[in-house]
Amino acid sequence: MAFYTIYNNLKDKFTPLLKESRFYEAGVLTPEEFVQAGDFLVSKCPTWSWCSGVKDKKRSYLPDDKQYLITKNVPCIKRAKDMEYVDEEMERIVEDEWIETYYQMQKENIDQVEEIDSDMKKLSINQTKKDEEIEEIEDLDELEEMADDNFEIVDDPNALNEDNILKTRTYNISITYDKGYQTPRIWLFGFDENNIPLTPEQIFEDISEDHAKKTVTIEAHPHENFSLATIHPCRHANVTKKLVDNMQETGHIEIRPDMALLIFLKFMSSVLPTINYDFTISLE
Amino acid sequence: MDNKTVLQFQSLSSLVDPTFWYSLTKEKIDNIKLSDVPLDIYGYYSYNSLQSSKSNDNIKVPSFLQLNSNSLTNEIIPSFSFPMKGLLKNTNTIEDFQKLDKKGLFEKVSKKIWDSILNGEAIKCPSLLNQFLLISFSDLKKYKYYYWFAFPALLLENPIYLTNTQLLSDYLNKNELQSLHENYQKLLEIPDNIKKGIPGYFLLKKDDNNHVKVGTLSEWEMFKSDDKNKTIVGFADPCVLPNNPGWLIRNLIVLLKKKWNVSKVTILCYREIAGEYADLSQCKLMDIEISGEELSDNLPKSVGWEKNIKGQFGPRLANLGPTMDPNKLIESAV
Incomplete structure (x- = not known):
């Protein structure tokens, strides 16, 4: 098992549960606040729903039927590098609080595990890319061989020619509660x-360049039996706090902890600029 | 518009969640083992197209037939969704997969649909109209899944014609739309209804005083056209195209012809955009013509194999090695 995953599991195991709210103070959530924020999200954006996950991975500090959140078939038409529009304000906050601090963290060797992981990640992706390409070609050949020459096509007068219909990538996005960092955490399939399922390498194309190289890893999903691309939550609390402070200063509404996931999804959209998930209600 | 054109249905596409392949793999190892007896499986589809607001008004994704970890047991149907029952034939070797009697299996499912029309079961349990077939071979060592879906649609002798298309919101006023939505919700609130797919195919009729009545197929006599109203048959439409209905209305049209010898009817493509408030702006009414003689009891021809990524009839491959293979996971994570 990956060194990093072990580290994460240990962190998850030994970090005590957050009991008292520290949302305004630190941008983190208690499990109860996560559930409340999830309920709020589901009520405002019904494309999101709660999931119970697999039985042997249940977390006792979350309700059985509210282990994590999911939204499915989210369209993603363009790749992140083709994205022209940028939410500059959001970008600034996210960049300042996240990208730069992440660099600093690496420089200062605060968290060697992450540095090692991130470096190794780059290496292994470069290595596996060629293998993946070869495998893809092999797969296609294999399918070609399986074509059935005797397949009888029945004439259908009411068939639609679908060659010109726009098709798009879609994502299933889940949000889990990260006990170690006391924040929501996003996972992509x-x-x-x-x-046809995307490879991890293809998923990186839908994550803004800065993050794809630094803050995204492939890890075991905490509630399902496979591994997914996930955005590392090490700066989520800081960014959340910063955004809440900003909104409290400038906005006319009071930000409550149960709005945390809307705020979270808002800043995640600068990391996933072309994945159009639903966070439709306005916070302003 | 009163130009008669051939009505064209958008085919249904499949989307298999990796949790389905995972649960099939586990089931294969623990229980199924080498048996390749066809199994009943359960999928679902939705009438709700996700349309993200603001930045992208134009993106509409159709709903797919979806399978997930519950598809082998049928525990849960997600909200906005209706069940589709399928037959899974999973082979033990790639050779068996290639040699499968595809025509025979396809006909077996078509016949189940046809029988449910003949004996009237489909009127009480409309989900019988959308039964599907899945043939597959799971390469458990490499986490590769070869699969091919078919959604049989019974064919009539003549093409079905479209004579008029209009927005539902041009036919119903605001209050009527509201009333339709409320009454449709009432159908959805009964869990047994969802199980049978009753709200998947339904009837509606304008009443006096800004009301729209919503009924089930069993209430045909009450809902069929009178001097004030046309007959409108609604269906939960996974399609998002403006001038085409989705595939899943096809067998209902055959039912209308066989059971009540309907030659003209209006179909409502019920498409709801999820949000804080229900948005029915994408709902379409289509007047259609079903010509031809009364149908005999003989099994009609049917179509409906899903095309592969090249747009040809052939199997697809999901390679889940990168996310499920423990060896590969070590490779990509370390």
């Missing part, structure tokens, strides 16, 4: 234009 993608399908290509033909609903």
Whole structure:
């Protein structure tokens, strides 16, 4: 098992549960606040729903039927590098609080585990890319061989020619409660234009460049039996706090902890600029 | 618009969540083992298209037939969704997969649909109209899954024609739309209804005083056209195209023809955009013509194999090595 995953599991195990709210103070959530924020999200954006996950991975500090949140079939038409529009204000906050601090962290060797992980990540992706390409070609050849020459096509007068219909990548996005960092954490599973699962390498194309290289890893999902791309939550609390402070200063509404996931999804959209998930209600 | 054109249905596409392949793999190892007896499986589809607001008004993704970790047991149908029952034939070797009697299996499912129309079961349990077939071979060592779906649609002798299309909101006023939505919700609130797919195919009728009545297929006699109203049959439409209905209305049209010898009817493509408030702006009414003689009891021809990524009839491959293979996981994580 990956060194990093072990580290994370240990962190998860030994970090005591947050009992008292420290949302305004530190941008973190208690499990109860996570559930309240999830309920609020589901009520405002019904494309999100609660999931119970697999039985042997249940976390006792969350209700059985509210282990994590999911939204499915989220369209993603363009790749992140083709994205022109940028929310500059958001970008600034996220950048300042996240990218730069992440660099600093690495420089200062605060968290060697992450540095090692991130470096190794780059290495292994470069190595596996060629293998993946070869495998893809092999897969296609294999399918070609399986074509059935005797397949009888029945004429359908009411068939639609679908060659010109726009097809798009879609994502299943889940949000879990990260006990170690006391924040929400986002996980991505993608399908290509033909609903075939995307490889991790392809998923990186839908994450803004700065983050794809630094803050995204492939890890075991805490409630399901497979591994997914996930955005590292080490700066989530700081960014949340910063955004809440900003909104409290400038906005007319009071930000409550149960709005945390809307805020979270808002800043995640600068990391996933082309994945159009639903966080439709306005906070302003 | 009163130009008669051939009505064209958008085919249904499949989307298999990796949790389905995972649960099939586990089930295969623990219980199924080498048996390749066809199994009943359960999928679902939705009438709710996700349309993200603000930045991207134009993106509409159709709903797919979806399978997930519950599909082998049928525990849960997600909200906005209706069940589809399927037959899974999973082979033990790639050779068996290639040699499968595809035509025979396809006909078996078509016949189940046809029988449910003949004996009237489909009127009480409309989900019988959307039964599907899945053939697969799971390469458990490499986490590769070869699969091919079919969604049989029974064919009539003549093409079905479209004579008029209009927005539902041009036919119903605001109050009527509201009333339709409320009454449709009442159908959805009964869990047994969802199980049988009753709200997947339904009837509606304008009443006096800004009301719209919503009924089930069993209430046909009450809802069929009178001097004030046309007959409108609604269906939960996974399609998002403006001038085409989705695939899943096809067998209902055959039912209308066989059971009540309907030759003209209006279909409502019920498409709801999820949000804080229900948005029915994408709902379409289509007047259609079903010509031809009364149908005999003989099994009609049917179509519906899903095309592969090249747009040809052939199997697809999901390679889940990168996310499920423990060896690969070590490779990509260390």
